[in-house]
Amino acid sequence: MTSHELYDRTLRMIQPVSPVWIEKAYQRLDSLTKPRRSLGYLEELAARLVAVLQQAQPKIEGKRVFVFAGDHRVVAEGVSAYPSSVTTLMVKNFIGGGAAINVLARRAGAEVEVIDIGMAEDPGKLKGLLRLNVKRGADNIARGAAMTVEEAVRAVIVGIERANQAADSHVTLMATGEMGIGNTTPATALLSVLLDLPASDLVGPGTGLDAGGVARKRQIVEQAMAVNRTHCTDPLSALAALGGLEIAGICGLCLGAAARARPVVVDGFISSAGALVALRLCPAVKDYLFFAHMSAEPGHRKFFEKECLRPIVSLDMRLGEGTGAAIAMQIMEDALAIYNEMATFEQAGIAPG
Template sequence: MSDLEARFHDLLSQIVPVDSAAAERARARQDQLTKPPGALGALEDLSVRLAAVFGSERPTPERAAVIVCAGDHGVTDEGVSAFPASVTPAMVANFLMDTPSGPGGAAVNALSRSIGARVYVLDVGVNAALPESPRLIAAKVRSGTRNLRREAAMTREETLQAVFAGVRAAEQAIADGADLLVAGEMGIGNTTPAAAVTARLLALDPADVTGRGTGVDNAQLDHKITVIRDALARQASAPTDPLGVLADLGGLELAAMLGVMLAGARARRAVILDGFVEGAAALIAVQLQARVRDYLFPAGLCAERGHGAQLAYLGFSPLFDLSLRLGEGTGGVLAVPLFRAAAASLREMLTFQEAGLLGD
């Protein structure tokens, strides 16, 4: 076992269970608030889960950070995307540029500004030189993955290097005051590795978990499924080794998002999942360390075909369905106000007793 892998297993061992006693107190308080029990629907369950994560029946998650993990993919050589790989560095530059409205000109920037969330951009594998920016965390492991149709996308060491880049980015966001971490990604072609990882870990047919990504037509979709079938047919990884599956079939930004999730769980922060690519990283995280699941929270159901299967496996119900398929962490950002509202219901609503509404 390498030193990096030993550190990785140590990280997994440091993730403790959420506070079940705080969850019980939160549930009891929700049932006594000045409303019919269950009247706030899914917000009540969300508030109880937040109480467990933060260890208080009056949780105060306020500051949100989005960590956009970026990397390129060798499998784009197979024509699996409607856009060329050159779009990845172009979009990362868009995340970083100064605009009249503030830092960044992409959807994740605009949506994050609307809720006061800070955006961090983590380069773990973009196949280009990127502009210098105080908002860029430069941690390039290699300039894109290998072509997963033909060979393993990454070595195990490269995978772990990307994981720890994600860990460090999450630690930076937490040190800057983040309570809620949104895992986001940018990488043209990355729904192909996400589908391959999902198919292998859940033992599903690639056709059942492969969507249109950037908007491929029917012929391109069929080809994309064939590419994934060929990658799986190499039989170079087993579901019993989730880290090996990530190295074989995944992406550098998937590995970095895994690191964000593990670091968030270790620090007892809530990690909000955006969509399908994040879901693939979450499958790996939970199979590596089951305790991580209680620190992960779904945002909305995205339009990628396999996202529902991921959420079903994880036991999550999405908070909304807006037919999103952009990535970047946009769905996670949109969920942040719901998390703040759920926590506020526990903190700020009065119980019947506190409001003096109980009869003699």
């Protein structure tokens, strides 16, 4: 099967969840020993998970956070507080188990899978690193397209194939993560185009730019959008023009998980850019996406407002890596525990209110 055939088949496989399962889930939730809907958003999370998994007593068998690593030549324009070499150093840290995502994933009981999808440097032989590099760094979007459409499709396919492998390995809950110095710049440009919002509404400090750095970043994002305007005719071409390899991988993971009827936890600002491409390519993906948190990046709030979506938590995080998703995984499991383990009014011998 060619890359394009797998891509097309994946899109065709994605179906909206059945409202019948949502109704069944709420019937059980309303029968539990508590005032109706008193657990708020936890109940919505539980109902959505039941509908995605289509099980009367749904269980999360395995959890995995996918950290897609890619670089961006737009860093040369002065849009990041750190050099691209930090991407390689952090990937080594992930493999060594010493990063924030490793700690939080361990707390959540989740595996961490690290994928070189677009790193500029060859990281060498690192045991545990998946070497699936499509391109040695995205090109400078301030000067032209980040990649060709063919390269974007190949990167999306990497994400789809990782989702398929995980589903075949009985991973129930997947989560997006990323590492790529400078990637808030392409994410901002991509969100600006797909949300039809001015870049000035979305640009933020990323990993720690000062006011002057943010102003420079806004200028570069606007320049990138102007340079690539004619290429952004559809979601896939916009991804190729303004995105990054790791953003494309995240898009593919969202598509692949949805096609296999698996819930996927979307991490922060960068991950939301990849998820939004997936949503634009196939709106039914929305039923399978659980947005972990609202990042401290100002553009993330705009994203949630424009798309009428709700994050699970809001903790002013802006690290990426999948850290917010790992935290959200635990809350989602709490929601399922409530659904599966609470007594009903009938079991407790209590008359419902």
